[in-house]
Amino acid sequence: xxxxxxxxxxxxxxxxxxxxxxxxxxxxxxxxxxxxxxxxxxxxxxxxxxxxxxxxxxxxxxxxxxxxxxxxxxxxxxxxxxxxxxxxxxxxxxxxxxxxxxxxxxxxxxxxxxxxxxxxxxxxxxxxxxxxxxxxxxxxxxxxxxxxxxxxxxxxxxxxxxxxxxxxxxxxxxxxxxxxxxxxxxxxxxxxxxxxxxxxxxxxxxxxxxxxxxxxxxxxxxxxxxxxxxxxxxxxxxxxxxxxxxxxxxxxxxxxxxxxxxxxxxxxxxxxxxxxxxxxxxxxxxxxxxxxxxxxx
Amino acid sequence: xxxxxxxxxxxxxxxxxxxxxxxxxxxxxxxxxxxxxxxxxxxxxxxxxxxxxxxxxxxxxxxxxxxxxxxxxxxxxxxxxxxxxxxxxxxxxxxxxxxxxxxxxxxxxxxxxxxxxxxxxxxxxxxxxxxxxxxxxxxxxxxxxxxxxxxxxxxxxxxxxxxxxxxxxxxxxxxxxxxxxxxxxxxxxxxxxxxxxxxxxxxxxxxxxxxxxxxxxxxxxxxxxxxxxxxxxxxxxxxxxxxxxxxxxxxxxxxxxxxxxxxxxxxxxxxxxxxxxxxxxxx
Numbered sequence: 001x002x003x004x005x006x007x008x009x010x011x012x013x014x015x016x017x018x019x020x021x022x023x024x025x026x027x028x029x030x031x032x033x034x035x036x037x038x039x040x041x042x043x044x045x046x047x048x049x050x051x052x053x054x055x056x057x058x059x060x061x062x063x064x065x066x067x068x069x070x071x072x073x074x075x076x077x078x079x080x081x082x083x084x085x086x087x088x089x090x091x092x093x094x095x096x097x098x099x100x101x102x103x104x105x106x107x108x109x110x111x112x113x114x115x116x117x118x119x120x121x122x123x124x125x126x127x128x129x130x131x132x133x134x135x136x137x138x139x140x141x142x143x144x145x146x147x148x149x150x151x152x153x154x155x156x157x158x159x160x161x162x163x164x165x166x167x168x169x170x171x172x173x174x175x176x177x178x179x180x181x182x183x184x185x186x187x188x189x190x191x192x193x194x195x196x197x198x199x200x201x202x203x204x205x206x207x208x209x210x211x212x213x214x215x216x217x218x219x220x221x222x223x224x225x226x227x228x229x230x231x232x233x234x235x236x237x238x239x240x241x242x243x244x245x246x247x248x249x250x251x252x253x254x255x256x257x258x259x260x261x262x263x264x265x266x267x268x269x270x271x272x273x274x275x276x277x278x279x280x281x282x283x284x285x286x287x288x289x290x291x292x293x294x295x296x297x
Numbered sequence: 298x299x300x301x302x303x304x305x306x307x308x309x310x311x312x313x314x315x316x317x318x319x320x321x322x323x324x325x326x327x328x329x330x331x332x333x334x335x336x337x338x339x340x341x342x343x344x345x346x347x348x349x350x351x352x353x354x355x356x357x358x359x360x361x362x363x364x365x366x367x368x369x370x371x372x373x374x375x376x377x378x379x380x381x382x383x384x385x386x387x388x389x390x391x392x393x394x395x396x397x398x399x400x401x402x403x404x405x406x407x408x409x410x411x412x413x414x415x416x417x418x419x420x421x422x423x424x425x426x427x428x429x430x431x432x433x434x435x436x437x438x439x440x441x442x443x444x445x446x447x448x449x450x451x452x453x454x455x456x457x458x459x460x461x462x463x464x465x466x467x468x469x470x471x472x473x474x475x476x477x478x479x480x481x482x483x484x485x486x487x488x489x490x491x492x493x494x495x496x497x498x499x500x501x502x503x504x505x506x507x508x509x510x511x512x513x514x515x516x517x518x519x520x521x522x523x524x525x526x527x528x529x530x531x532x533x534x535x536x537x538x539x540x541x542x543x544x545x546x547x548x549x550x551x552x553x554x555x556x557x558x559x560x561x562x563x564x565x566x567x568x569x570x571x572x573x574x575x576x577x578x579x580x
Binding site: 004005008009125126128129131132133134137138140141145225227228229231232233235236239250251253254255257262269270273 | 425
């Protein structure tokens with residue numbers, strides 16, 4: 001899987017028109033002499049045949065070496081390791097907040113009668129439609145410029161984390177709540193809920209103890225997708241809030257056509273995605289005893 | 298007895314089909330407005346979107362300038378209307394690209410036999426490891442920024458999702474009872490494909506397209522916002538938002554209204570897509 005991602009990225013990058021050696025020296029505007037170009041080609045192994053370059057980059061990847069940045073002249077591994085923490089923190093906190101909002105919203109919209117149901121549906125629909133870049137701008141305008149509660153650019157402390165996290169979490173919670181409400185409604189019609197009601201359990205208790213677990217299952221399998229969605233959202237959010245992180249590094253690398261960094265970010269994200277798939281599989285097994293039963297059979 | 302039952306069922310189905318909810322009505326009206334703004338912008342706009350009036354710069358929203366004016370005194374409402382065509386064109390073309398690519402991949406996987414199905418599934422799985430905008434950003438690294446590459450980039454990055462859904466649909470239809478019986482009756486494979494499979498696969502495609510346009514508009518606007526799609530002098534929603542960001546403290550209307558259009562477009566496309574989905578299921 002990882003090999004496929006690396007291969008695809010490697011050959012896709014070769015489609016870029018222009019000389020990579022020129023990109024190292026700051027683009028076609030740099031007016032580099034032929035000797036310098038030769039030197040750079042030799043340094044980065046660009047004078048060798050494509051197959052050799054490909055095998056070399058795979059070999060390096062196997063040892064965890066991602067090459068070195070064209071623009072910043074530092075090893076990509078170090079660069080990304082320094083940025084990864086901030087983005088993971090942002091994404092994980094946002095994912096947790098999105099879950100909280102989604103659970104609260106879907107519980108409320110399925111208990112509160114018809115008005116709550118349609119209002120809840122409206123909230124889900126609207127928040128799922130909010131683009132990150134617009135939500136971030138509006139939040140800054142209201143909470144930083146008008147009210148002055150939170151800093152408009154990230155300061156590295158907790159207060160600076162709040163607006164970026166809310167920006168990422170709100171649209172995601174809309175998606176999660178839509179999925180959860182649907183399953184929650186189906187589950188509440190099922191016979192085992194009827195028997196719980198017959199035993200005299202309260203409506204809140206039924207939801208918390210029995211139905212929520214079912215409703216969480218599709219949400220959990222969505223979480224792998226959600227983390228990817230959050231990381232791609234981090235490109236926008238980190239840029240707006242001037243937060244150091246993977247997303248902002250990626251955007252800068254895209255603008256500068258810094259190929260090793262782009263490749264590195266893509267590979268790191270693929271690793272995160274694969275890990276997350278493993279984690280969500282395990283989590284669904286925890287939440288859904290039927291999956292565990294199937295395996296023992 | 299059985300006749301009576303049939304009659305009641307069709308009667309309720311017909312009644313349900315005729316009833317249009319308030320949400321659907323609003324969404325339809327908004328889409329009509331968008332279409333009008335695209336086809337005949339002069340009809341819905343109140344001023345020339347490019348007319349500069351330095352004395353009227355940064356006017357707050359009022360009856361003469363519904364959405365206020367920007368730093369050069371241009372009417373924001375008319376610019377939003379002028380940007381509708383560009384934004385919708387990008388969104389619709391990106392969806393068309395993604396959907397046709399997804400259709401090709403989905404059909405290959407659904408009908409091409411086991412080996413092709415396996416291959417396409419693996420490719421789609423690998424592409425899923427480039428979530429959201431990531432694939433689009435990769436395309437932009439290769440092809441360079443600009444509105445056309447942004448459109449293609451968004452289209453390409455939505456294709457894997459479509460491919461997976463379409464393959465699922467086709468496999469479901471292929472193994473359905475009516476295709477089975479057509480096969481037993483000795484109909485030729487092309488006839489089965491044309492008469493039974495394609496008509497049943499097309500309705501969900503229409504739903505996917507309706508849902509997808511809203512998402513594509515958002516992604517394309519995001520790329521423009523990041524400076525990788527349409528560039529600021531253009532009256533495109535994402536680019537307008539990006540240009541207005543500088544004045545967010547003093548002139549909120551420069552960013553709020555173009556963003557609101559994006560949000561409303563997405564909501565309208567979701568509402569209509571869902572109502573199409575339920576209708577096609579009932580019909």
